[in-house]
Amino acid sequence: MKKKLLVASAATLSIGLALGAFAHSGAMGIVKERMDGMMVMGKSMKSIAMMVKGVKDYDADTIKAAAAAIEKHSGENMTKLFPKGEKKQKVSVAKDEIWTNWEEFEALSMRLQILSQGLAASADKGLSGASDSMMGNSSMMGSGSMMGSGSMMSDSNMPTMEMMAGMSPNMIFPMIAGTCSSCHTKFRTEK
Amino acid sequence: MRRLAQLATVAAFAGAVVLAAVHFWPIGQPVKTIALEGDAGRGAYLARISGCIGCHTNSKEGGKPLAGGVAFLTEFGTFYSPNLTMDKAEGMGNWSIEDFDKAVRQGVSPEGQPYYPAFPYAFYANFTDQDIADLWAAFKTVPAVAQPSKENDLSLPFSYRPGLKVWRAAFGSEPEARDPVAGKSDAWNRGRYLVEGATHCGACHTPRNFAGARILARKFEGATGLPEGGKSPAITAEALKAEGWTKDDLAFALKLGMLPSGDVFGSLMGEFVTEATQHMTDEDLAAVATYLMKEE
Numbered sequence: 226m227k228k229k230l231l232v233a234s235a236a237t238l239s240i241g242l243a244l245g246a247f248a249h250s251g252a253m254g255i256v257k258e259r260m261d262g263m264m265v266m267g268k269s270m271k272s273i274a275m276m277v278k279g280v281k282d283y284d285a286d287t288i289k290a291a292a293a294a295i296e297k298h299s300g301e302n303m304t305k306l307f308p309k310g311e312k313k314q315k316v317s318v319a320k321d322e323i324w325t326n327w328e329e330f331e332a333l334s335m336r337l338q339i340l341s342q343g344l345a346a347s348a349d350k351g352l353s354g355a356s357d358s359m360m361g362n363s364s365m366m367g368s369g370s371m372m373g374s375g376s377m378m379s380d381s382n383m384p385t386m387e388m389m390a391g392m393s394p395n396m397i398f399p400m401i402a403g404t405c406s407s408c409h410t411k412f413r414t415e416k
Numbered sequence: 417m418r419r420l421a422q423l424a425t426v427a428a429f430a431g432a433v434v435l436a437a438v439h440f441w442p443i444g445q446p447v448k449t450i451a452l453e454g455d456a457g458r459g460a461y462l463a464r465i466s467g468c469i470g471c472h473t474n475s476k477e478g479g480k481p482l483a484g485g486v487a488f489l490t491e492f493g494t495f496y497s498p499n500l501t502m503d504k505a506e507g508m509g510n511w512s513i514e515d516f517d518k519a520v521r522q523g524v525s526p527e528g529q530p531y532y533p534a535f536p537y538a539f540y541a542n543f544t545d546q547d548i549a550d551l552w553a554a555f556k557t558v559p560a561v562a563q564p565s566k567e568n569d570l571s572l573p574f575s576y577r578p579g580l581k582v583w584r585a586a587f588g589s590e591p592e593a594r595d596p597v598a599g600k601s602d603a604w605n606r607g608r609y610l611v612e613g614a615t616h617c618g619a620c621h622t623p624r625n626f627a628g629a630r631i632l633a634r635k636f637e638g639a640t641g642l643p644e645g646g647k648s649p650a651i652t653a654e655a656l657k658a659e660g661w662t663k664d665d666l667a668f669a670l671k672l673g674m675l676p677s678g679d680v681f682g683s684l685m686g687e688f689v690t691e692a693t694q695h696m697t698d699e700d701l702a703a704v705a706t707y708l709m710k711e712e
Contacts, residue, residue: 271678278668369457371469371558372481399672402680403694406673410686415646 252316259306260316262298269294270402273344277352277395285348288394292345295401300338304331318414326411333408336383340404343389344397353393439578444524447514450545454553462547463554465700466540466614470691472497483507483561488534488643492628493570495534503560513552520548521591523584530580532568533628541591542613587629600712603699607707610700615692617708620648620684636708646684653710666705670696 252260269291275281276288307323307330323330389397463469474485474497484499501507508516515526523537524530531537543551573579593612596605611617622630623639638650649655656666665676670693673681681689693701706712 267678269678270674270680271676274668274674274676274678278664369460371460371463371554402672402674403690406680406682406686406689409680409682410690413682415683 252314255306255308255311256314256317256319259303262303262306266295266298266405270405273394273398274402277398283352285351288348289345292341292348295341296338296345299341300335303334303337318416320412320414323412330408330412333404333411337401337404337408339383339386340389340397340401343384343386343392344394344401346386347389347392347394347397350393352395438581441578441581442528443530443581443584444518444522444528447518447522448545450513450517450549452546452549454549454551456550456553456557459547459550459552459554460557461695462543462551462614464695465610465692467536467616467688467692468500468551470687472500480559480561480563482555482558483563484565485563489645490534490628490643491641492574493568495532495568495570496566498565499561499563500555501558501561501563502556503562506562506564507558507560508555509560513548516552516555517548520551529577530584532577532580533583536616536619538589538591538630539613539616539619542593542609544594583627583629587625587627589630589632601706603703603706604712606700607703607705610704611707615704617651620688621651642684644684648685651708653708656709661709663702663705663709663711666708667698667701670694670701670704671698 272287272291276283307319309324309327384392384397384400469482471486472482472484473479474483477485479485480501482500484497486497488495488497499507502509504510511519511526518524519526519531520537521541521543523533523535568575591613593608597608600608618630618635620642621636621638622632623634623637624630624641636650636652637655638648640647642648660676662676669675669681670689673686673689673694675681680686693704696704
């Protein structure tokens with residue numbers, strides 16, 4: 226079982242690396258390293274999305290492999306690839322806000338890692354209520370009120386491992402996508 | 417020499433007359449009284465997906481809901497979203513529903529002044545009377561915040577607000593999606609109403625001319641020069657299909673901010689998903705996708 230997971234992660238990783246090298250040719254050193262990591266996470270997210278959307282049949286091992294890849298490239302493993310005072314590379318799409326707003330950047334990276342652990346732990350449960358709604362959630366999420374930020378990214382709603390233990394992968398997946406998007410919205414320039 | 421002086425005087429006089437004419441030129445149509453009962457819950461949903469709450473809440477700097485102050489850096493200067501709370505002095509606390517209607521659907525302030533098209537009133541002109549009643553009911557629940565609206569920081573001639581009357585005469589457009597199209601599905605019509613109205617996709621995805629007016633002949637072909645120097649991709653059905661998007665992909669992306677490739681939206685679209693589209697019901701997401709992909 227563990228071996229299968231390892232093989233799957235390795236496969237995801239090598240495909241990601243190959244694609245990463247292709248897409249980000251020109252980046253060097255640490256910038257290339259983090260771009261490659263992002264590519265791996267993107268591919269992992271895609272593999273989960275295919276199942277959440279119902280394009281592919283659900284497979285817990287694929288979810289676990291994807292979650293493991295995200296865990297490996299998030300948290301401190303991600304933030305350490307953004308050293309303070311790094312030499313600017315033209316191909317880099319990192320905004321200066323990463324370093325001027327380090328706390329938030331770091332929090333999002335940590336959040337991503339915790340969510341990926343929760344996702345892995347939820348994998349064996351399978352998708353819940355997927356037939357009702359492709360996203361497993363048709364609620365308006367409090368949008369019936371004029372109050373409150375549209376963002377779900379505040380610390381107050383950071384789920385703990387205990388909370389996630391009761392959730393299914395299609396409940397955790399949107400939180401991961403939201404974390405990626407939130408971080409890229411704030412900290413990545415669009416070319 | 418004397419003749420030249422005379423000419424100059426005439427020119428100056430004519431200029432002054434034109435300026436005065438522009439200055440006092442009345443704009444906007446009279447507003448009918450809306451006697452409909454507003455549903456605040458429905459209005460809040462509409463306010464959320466229309467971007468009212470997103471653009472008028474300075475969440476980056478911890479601002480109170482709808483108190484305004486969000487900066488939009490454009491090539492014309494910096495616009496600041498105004499205070500839309502119920503504060504009597506700084507917000508809309510003294511407005512009537514007629515004032516609100518005229519502001520939202522016509523882009524004209526209670527004082528008769530034109531709003532800059534940074535405020536997408538041309539899209540909101542598609543709102544129905546019921547929408548206006550619902551929105552107003554929702555806005556009335558917003559606690560007052562006594563925070564003055566910030567003056568826009570624009571360069572001449574754009575800083576001369578009455579000049580917008582000339583702009584309106586030259587570039588103003590009629591709402592196009594108020595009545596459903598017969599023979600099209602409910603989802604398509606709902607999608608059209610949302611895309612061309614509430615969610616105002618064209619505000620960022622339709623290119624604009626030198627004066628900042630949308631080039632309607634090139635609808636959804638993508639634009640440059642968005643706030644902060646951003647640009648947007650084409651979202652015509654043809655462009656989306658060429659990129660491999662499906663209807664489901666589109667609905668999924670607007671809900672979760674995630675592209676089919678596994679990448680996510682950043683920048684302005686990331687913000688709009690967070691503030692607006694992620695809150696849409698699955699039915700509305702499917703409707704938007706149906707209309708954009710030109711499906712039935």
